Amino acid sequence: MLEVKLHDIGEGMTEGEVIHYLVKIGDSVKTDQPLVEVQTDKMVAELTSPCTGIVKEICIAVGETIQVGTSLLVIEKMGVANTEQRVKVNTKQTAEQKAVSLIGQEGKLLLNPYKRVLAAPYTRKIARDNNIKIEDVPASDPSGKVTEEDVYSFLNENQQSEKSINEVYLEPSSQKNPDEIPFKGIRKKIAEKMTKSLFTIPHVTHFDEVNMTNLFKMREELKDSSESVSVPAFLIKALVISLKEFPIFNAELDEKNSRILLKKNYHIGIATNTESGLIVPVIHDVDMKSIKQINKDVKELTAKAIAGTLQPFEMKNSTFTVSNVGPLGSTGATPIINYPETALIAFHKTKKQPIINERDEIVIGHIMTLSMAFDHRVADGATAVAFTNRFASLIEQPHKLIMEMI
Amino acid sequence: MVVGEISQERDLIIIGGGPGGYSAAIRGAQLGLAVTLIEQSEMGGVCLNVGCIPSKVFTHAAAKCAETAHLQELGIGSSTDIFDFKKLLSYKAKVINQLRTGVESLCNANKIEIIRGKATFLGVDRIGVENGHQFDIFEFEQVIIATGSSPIMPPALKRKGKRTLLPYELFMLEEMPEHLIVRGQDYIALEAASSFAALGTKVSIVIDEKISFPFDESINKELNRLFKKRKVSVHKENEFISTSETEDEITITFKTGKHVENSIQGTHLVVSGTSTPNLDSLGINRFGIEQTSEGFIKVGENMQSSIPSIYAIGDVTEGPMLAVKAIKQGKTAVASIAGEKVAMSLTFYPVIAHTIPPAVSVGLTEENARDFGLDVRISQFALGGNGYATITGKKDGFIKVISNSATEIIEGLHMIGEGAIEMAGSFVQLLEMAAKEEDIKFPLYAHPGFNEGLLEAIEGLIGQAIHAIPVKNNSLL
Numbered sequence: 001m002l003e004v005k006l007h008d009i010g011e012g013m014t015e016g017e018v019i020h021y022l023v024k025i026g027d028s029v030k031t032d033q034p035l036v037e038v039q040t041d042k043m044v045a046e047l048t049s050p051c052t053g054i055v056k057e058i059c060i061a062v063g064e065t066i067q068v069g070t071s072l073l074v075i076e077k078m079g080v081a082n083t084e085q086r087v088k089v090n091t092k093q094t095a096e097q098k099a100v101s102l103i104g105q106e107g108k109l110l111l112n113p114y115k116r117v118l119a120a121p122y123t124r125k126i127a128r129d130n131n132i133k134i135e136d137v138p139a140s141d142p143s144g145k146v147t148e149e150d151v152y153s154f155l156n157e158n159q160q161s162e163k164s165i166n167e168v169y170l171e172p173s174s175q176k177n178p179d180e181i182p183f184k185g186i187r188k189k190i191a192e193k194m195t196k197s198l199f200t201i202p203h204v205t206h207f208d209e210v211n212m213t214n215l216f217k218m219r220e221e222l223k224d225s226s227e228s229v230s231v232p233a234f235l236i237k238a239l240v241i242s243l244k245e246f247p248i249f250n251a252e253l254d255e256k257n258s259r260i261l262l263k264k265n266y267h268i269g270i271a272t273n274t275e276s277g278l279i280v281p282v283i284h285d286v287d288m289k290s291i292k293q294i295n296k297d298v299k300e301l302t303a304k305a306i307a308g309t310l311q312p313f314e315m316k317n318s319t320f321t322v323s324n325v326g327p328l329g330s331t332g333a334t335p336i337i338n339y340p341e342t343a344l345i346a347f348h349k350t351k352k353q354p355i356i357n358e359r360d361e362i363v364i365g366h367i368m369t370l371s372m373a374f375d376h377r378v379a380d381g382a383t384a385v386a387f388t389n390r391f392a393s394l395i396e397q398p399h400k401l402i403m404e405m406i
Numbered sequence: 407m408v409v410g411e412i413s414q415e416r417d418l419i420i421i422g423g424g425p426g427g428y429s430a431a432i433r434g435a436q437l438g439l440a441v442t443l444i445e446q447s448e449m450g451g452v453c454l455n456v457g458c459i460p461s462k463v464f465t466h467a468a469a470k471c472a473e474t475a476h477l478q479e480l481g482i483g484s485s486t487d488i489f490d491f492k493k494l495l496s497y498k499a500k501v502i503n504q505l506r507t508g509v510e511s512l513c514n515a516n517k518i519e520i521i522r523g524k525a526t527f528l529g530v531d532r533i534g535v536e537n538g539h540q541f542d543i544f545e546f547e548q549v550i551i552a553t554g555s556s557p558i559m560p561p562a563l564k565r566k567g568k569r570t571l572l573p574y575e576l577f578m579l580e581e582m583p584e585h586l587i588v589r590g591q592d593y594i595a596l597e598a599a600s601s602f603a604a605l606g607t608k609v610s611i612v613i614d615e616k617i618s619f620p621f622d623e624s625i626n627k628e629l630n631r632l633f634k635k636r637k638v639s640v641h642k643e644n645e646f647i648s649t650s651e652t653e654d655e656i657t658i659t660f661k662t663g664k665h666v667e668n669s670i671q672g673t674h675l676v677v678s679g680t681s682t683p684n685l686d687s688l689g690i691n692r693f694g695i696e697q698t699s700e701g702f703i704k705v706g707e708n709m710q711s712s713i714p715s716i717y718a719i720g721d722v723t724e725g726p727m728l729a730v731k732a733i734k735q736g737k738t739a740v741a742s743i744a745g746e747k748v749a750m751s752l753t754f755y756p757v758i759a760h761t762i763p764p765a766v767s768v769g770l771t772e773e774n775a776r777d778f779g780l781d782v783r784i785s786q787f788a789l790g791g792n793g794y795a796t797i798t799g800k801k802d803g804f805i806k807v808i809s810n811s812a813t814e815i816i817e818g819l820h821m822i823g824e825g826a827i828e829m830a831g832s833f834v835q836l837l838e839m840a841a842k843e844e845d846i847k848f849p850l851y852a853h854p855g856f857n858e859g860l861l862e863a864i865e866g867l868i869g870q871a872i873h874a875i876p877v878k879n880n881s882l883l
Binding site: 001117118129142 | 747748749751753779810812813814815838839840842
């Protein structure tokens with residue numbers, strides 16, 4: 001028997017909700033066949049079968065939220081029947097042989113197959129009277145048998161952690177207890193990634209302005225001919241055109257092997273603000289996509305990110321990341337690069353501003369500011385400025401984009 | 407029937423005075439609850455009046471009968487002693503009366519209000535009790551349904567005359583049956599067959615080919631061997647065909663496993679099998695109580711049903727229809743009502759039969775262990791090696807231990823042999839304590855006694871039983 005457990009599919013998930021089983025008890029399954037869909041705080045993940053066999057048990061009902069490590073299904077591996085036949089013939093011998101592999105591999109379930117409570121009735125009563133589930137108490141004995149001491153130390157730990165919080169915040173007595181937000185899941189993962197990036201990459205950020213007036217005009221014209229495309233699609237297209245000319249920003253520093261990898265794929269991450277935190281869905285192969293297609297992808301992925309229905313592959317392998325904070329406001333930032341990428345651009349709010357045109361007249365223009373952070377180990381300031389200049393020229397004279405159509 | 411306008415108020419009402427109901431009532435009183443118990447017939451229910459208790463009078467008498475030869479060996483009695491069935495019947499009546507009076511006086515001493523009559527739900531907080539022309543209405547805070555179950559005759563065997571009996575009717579016969587045919591394989595069937603054979607009746611058993619006796623397979627095998635030894639014929643039924651009854655005889659016809667038609671002729675046929683919960687006349691289903699597809703009331707671990715004011719215990723709930731379950735559930739329900747935190751588990755309920763000798767299985771059987779793919783060590787100690795078994799002439803049987811190879815935690819304990827029912831207490835305790843092999847090996851065992859068999863069975867796990875021949879090529883040594 002093999003248990004299929006909910007494991008960390010990535011992004012620091014700690015729990016998930018069972019959405020749908022793709023198999024039922026008695027079904028034959030092959031290795032890597034999808035078994036169940038689980039909704040985590042940011043995506044829907046499919047768990048696949050680790051072996052070929054038969055689904056023996058479905059442990060968790062649809063709709064239940066479970067912690068990482070919880071068993072979802074039990075699969076009987078093909079060929080196990082034979083081993084059991086041997087047990088019948090020579091119980092003692094095979095019992096010993098199997099015992100070894102059993103402890104090493106699968107642990108608890110096989111040790112305790114009929115969900116027997118491995119604790120004396122009095123031990124269970126202590127747990128019950130203290131409103132804890134005996135099943136939650138970790139056993140100090142390798143057999144899984146929970147003792148009175150285990151229950152008391154479990155209780156003490158919980159009480160102590162409660163106590164220490166109270167002690168710290170209760171004195172001086174005038175202070176009010178703060179609200180607590182659990183630091184876990186997506187929040188914790190963001191923290192880890194940001195720390196790693198900032199402590200690894202020497203960040204440089206430079207700011208620039210881009211005149212959006214012509215782009216807006218073109219967009220209006222397109223709208224009149226019923227082609228409605230939002231601004232980010234143009235920005236992303238222009239960005240990828242610029243990246244092709246400045247491949248150093250679509251790169252990854254491989255310090256271990258003393259090399260910089262200039263990537264041939266242009267997968268653009270779109271930093272997206274969701275209720276649970278920052279999520280970065282990825283538009284793959286942007287260089288091969290039309291502005292229209294990019295527009296469609298941005299919309300779809302943003303919606304999925306907000307709904308929490310992104311598939312794992314939709315969040316992987318970005319080579320460059322864009323943070324479009326314009327709709328929220330702001331004029332500048334020092335963004336942190338999405339490690340191990342080399343650079344990141346944040347687009348800020350576009351404002352109407354007086355600008356001086358070629359005829360030295362003061363006219364009203366639409367100006368967007370941008371902040372570009374890059375890895376100073378990989379590139380230098382001049383290159384970065386050249387890069388954003390190129391990007392700005394594509395946006396300021398959007399008809400140039402046509403020249404780059406494939 | 408006069409419908410009273412005024413309803414009387416009560417705290418806790420228990421419907422049914424069987425072992426579950428009266429245990430709940432007494433425990434409730436001990437916990438300070440005001441308890442009202444409604445019983446439509448006799449206190450003690452099926453168990454005391456027509457079930458466990460009368461049948462045990464028979465198994466007890468049978469066990470004594472079976473000792474005759476051994477008693478003579480000891481110089482007691484003679485082969486001319488005769489068994490007086492009428493005397494046994496009056497002894498049975500005496501025992502039942504004594505126990506029933508005991509229950510009633512305990513209820514009185516605990517200030518439990520006993521109301522005679524038939525209860526019907528009028529709402530989720532109201533009940534009507536009918537007794538002849540009287541009809542009283544009671545409002546309650548909580549009610550515990552403990553109305554038990556009734557055995558049902560399979561439709562195919564629908565009764566033709568007085569020779570086809572349900573188990574409780576067997577123990578009400580006025581005369582010893584001459585040739586008893588027992589159909590079934592549960593503990594009731596086993597006890598009936600074993601006792602009547604020992605009392606001198608010719609016995610044939612017809613068992614369903616697909617279902618074995620309810621114990622570990624080793625015990626089931628031993629039971630078969632003992633039946634054979636006592637000239638009780640065991641037949642396997644693959645397909646029931648018919649029964650036909652005359653003035654003095656009954657014939658059962660069925661197909662055997664080999665699809666051969668077989669007929670057995672006897673004087674009585676007793677049919678053991680299924681029972682149905684006594685719920686129809688209660689009218690509780692009208693109030694939307696959650697029931698299983700078989701009609702049992704669904705309850706949580708504190709015996710509360712889907713209707714918060716209504717609890718249910720015993721045979722009206724799912725699981726084995728045994729007094730042991732009802733008693734525990736009854737205590738659990740009132741403890742919960744009294745505000746205690748409760749738990750209820752049937753994982754280690756003892757499966758027993760007062761056969762000759764008696765048998766018990768607690769926990770995992772060898773077959774279960776195989777089904778779970780569990781690595782176990784198994785040891786079986788034959789009582790032939792036990793000194794006290796030799797003294798008392800009770801050498802049949804064995805004690806079997808199933809232990810988890812990886813953890814040394816005991817998974818199952820089984821016994822057939824003298825004293826098995828009392829040993830069952832130790833078995834259940836050890837399993838509930840999640841005892842390891844050492845926990846059984848370390849203590850001292852009264853000598854001489856059957857209890858030493860448990861120690862030797864444990865020691866046998868590593869080939870160290872003192873009174874057993876060493877196993878050759880023991881892979882563990």
